[in-house]
Amino acid sequence: MKNFKPIALAYLILLFMKVSTAEAAAVSPKISYKVTFPEVQAHYIDVEMTVSGLKQASLELKMPVWTPGSYLVREFAKNIESLTATANGKAIAAPKVSKNTWHIATTGVSTVVVKYKVYAFEVSVRTSFVDVSHGFLSTSGVFLYPKGMLDQPSTVKIIPYKDWTTVSTSLEMVSGDQFTRTSPNYDILFDSPIEVGTQDVFGFDAAGVKYEVAMYGGGNYDKERLKKDMTKIIEAETAVFGENPNKHYTFIVHNRQRGGGGLEHLSSTVLGAGREQYGSESGYMGFLGLVAHEHFHLWNVKRLRPIVLGPFDYENENYTTNLWIAEGFTAYYQNLARLHADVYSADAYLEDAIGDINTVENQPGSRIQPLAEASFDAWIKAYRPNENSYNTGISYYDKGAVVGMLLDLEIMNNTGGKQSLDDVMKYMYQTYYKGKKRGYTDAEFKAGFEKFAGKKLDDFYAKYINGLAAIDYNKYLGYAGYQIVDKLADTNNPTLGVSVNQNGKKIVTMVLRDGPGWKDGINVGDEIVSIDGTPVTDLAAMLNAHKVGDKVTVAVIRDGKPYSLPVTLQRNSRVQYKAEQLPNATEKQLAVRKKWLKL
Incomplete structure (x- = not known):
């Protein structure tokens, strides 16, 4: 009886709280x-x-x-x-x-x-x-x-x-x-x-989830082949995180004469495709790459996310330095998932992976803008490119994918092929999305890398994330018994260092940083009409008739007026890497290769 009043009071407080909550909901x-x-x-x-x-x-x-x-x-x-x-x-x-x-x-x-x-x-x-x-x-x-x-x-x-x-x-x-x-x-x-x-709608089950594909615009797609291959990709990606958090998921596909791009959502995605692209193997594989990319986002960025990306501020920019993880790693996994799903070969995967390296190394902006800064400046640069963007910035998609590969190889090497970037992604997903129910900070994801790499990554971050150091690709590819070689290393082709329209008038669309055109004053928008007095028809062929170091007179029309520009030709510095196996790969290298390429 002595405890009656406290118990009764607690009961009344609890009852009042329930009534208040119900009243609040009612109004x-x-x-x-x-x-x-x-x-x-x-x-x-x-x-x-x-x-x-x-x-x-x-x-x-x-x-x-x-x-x-x-x-x-x-x-x-x-x-x-x-x-x-x-x-x-x-x-x-x-x-x-x-x-x-x-x-x-x-x-x-x-x-x-x-x-x-x-x-x-x-x-x-x-x-x-x-x-x-x-x-x-x-x-x-x-x-x-x-x-x-x-x-x-x-x-x-x-x-x-x-x-x-x-x-x-x-x-x-x-x-x-x-x-x-x-x-x-x-x-x-x-x-x-x-x-x-x-829209044409078809469905299938994958990873315990009901999937719907809504096709607008027609096209030469094969539903049964898509069901089979999309299922493989979905299950390969689900294996990375250990669960698929949706009950159902919707692919909305807009098939047009020319199409592309995708946008991720929590339980759906919107894809753009060319309605006839499914008929060629390259077009079909390109579509599956888009599927793999946007679907991987249902974990990476929609749930495992930088801390500022949710709850969202819909009226202002939401800045983060981690889009190289959110988008770059997704670009890395779009190829890895297709490989692990046995949708395309290890050779095709390696070609695409080295293609990302070529993209980064051929872009002068990669030596101007650090990767973290590219992420932060997405709001003012990534979606507003101009004629000089190639020279001033780098894509957090392309370089992020490359960095994801480097970190994956680092972890596999340090664990003898027992662990990989998959383990980091699953750990971060479980710890922050499911456990802490929030996004991650830059420092927290770095700590996640270090947990599985078994070492501090301060130097890696200083060089490749926050800095502009040249990447030692062969160090990391060597962990899997590969190296890259430049197929253009022995060439000595002269160049103006500009890009021009390929049809009709030769209008300059881009001037390469530190190239001949950059140094000697060719402008974007110039129409190149002649070189040394000879009218331009095939610009590349005309340049190949010269040597590196030759001085030529480039006649252009600029704003309706003629100009003659003396230009000194330089060697075309473009690289075209390919992957080669190292001779006599060690047992450890082969273990890493097997883990990476699922051989």
């Missing part, structure tokens, strides 16, 4: 959208947004300025027009108060209905596009969100245009209705693109 605003296409021929999406259960004095509606996975402020609000608001059947003011914000006074108002149009006519995997053939909703550029309510659920009701019959998205259905979808919060909504139309 939380409800958010829904209705999407229609009355002017689809003019590329408009009509959205009706209803927010009910309001208890506040004002409501601010915002549009994201970027979409996760594509690190560029795209200003999606530029596509919104004709926004109006009503309450109790009467129009109310909804002035625009910033580039992506509309303010609505809601004192005494419990429900607001907002209508607006979204112009959608940009073909890419990250932007919305609608016409009479289909609708693609890149949701971060379609749906406004209420400020302070990113954690609120919402429903989306789609009213299809005419004969559109199918919706493909990772969003869950409501009561089995494919045209009504629900999202638990805006991070999920903005990470779940929607395809609606008459």
Whole structure:
């Protein structure tokens, strides 16, 4: 009896907490959208947004300025027009108060209905596009969100245009209705693109997960072959992390005359492809590489992520120095996964891996911009290239893939082929995504590398991540009994150090840093009309008639005026590496090779 009062008090407090929580849930605003296409021929999406259960004095509606996975402020609000608001059947003011914000006074108002149009006519995997053939909703550029309510659920009701019959998205259905979808919060909504139309849909099971492939635009694809090979890739990637965290996953594929690119999402991806590319082996393998890349992201970046990439700030840049891991390692694994899935050969894999080295070494910007800086500057450089980008920067995809290979070989060498980068990825996934339920810092991933490499990597980071040191490729490839040799090492071909259009007029499109054109004043945009008075037809053939060190007069038209430029030809410094096996490989080297190439 002595403990009755404390127990009763605790019970009452607990009961009060439950009631308060229930009351809070009861008064939380409800958010829904209705999407229609009355002017689809003019590329408009009509959205009706209803927010009910309001208890506040004002409501601010915002549009994201970027979409996760594509690190560029795209200003999606530029596509919104004709926004109006009503309450109790009467129009109310909804002035625009910033580039992506509309303010609505809601004192005494419990429900607001907002209508607006979204112009959608940009073909890419990250932007919305609608016409009479289909609708693609890149949701971060379609749906406004209420400020302070990113954690609120919402429903989306789609009213299809005419004969559109199918919706493909990772969003869950409501009561089995494919045209009504629900999202638990805006991070999920903005990470779940929607395809609606008459797309060809097929499915398969892989790694215990139901997969759906939605093909828009037709094409010469073989469904049965795709099912078989995509399953192999999915299971090879799942083996890296030990689990596939989805219940279902959706591939949305846009097949066009010319297509490419992909954008990852939490439980889906959008891929661009050429509708006839499946018919050639190189085209088919290229598509599988895209599949492998974007699917690997469901772990690497969507769950195992840099700490700043979630929860997202949808109004500002989200800076990280770790896109070389998030994207570069994914580029490395897109080839490794195809190899381990037995989709292509070890020789083909090595050719692609050495191709990444060639890309890095032939780009002058790799000696100007450190890898970590390339990641940080993605927001202002990666998606805004200009004529000089080749000279000033490096892709965190390309160099990140190369660095991933170096670290993989380092770990395999130090463990005698017993462990690899796979073990690092699985450890980081388990520790940070599943265990700590957050992203990782730069220092934490470095510690993860060191845990499995069995050594400090300060020097590696100083040289190759934060610095500009020349990479000792043969040191790392030597761990697996390989070396690279330059097939162009003995050539002495003269060059102007410029790139030109290959068809029609010879217009300069790029001037190579420290090349003859760079030093002697050839500009991007110049039309090269003659060399030493001879009209230019085949520029390469004309240059090959000269020797390195020759001085030539290059006649150009610049801004409509003629100029004569004396230029001293230099040796073409381009490299073309290939991999060769070292003679008499040791038992340890062979063990590393077997682990790496799954021989």
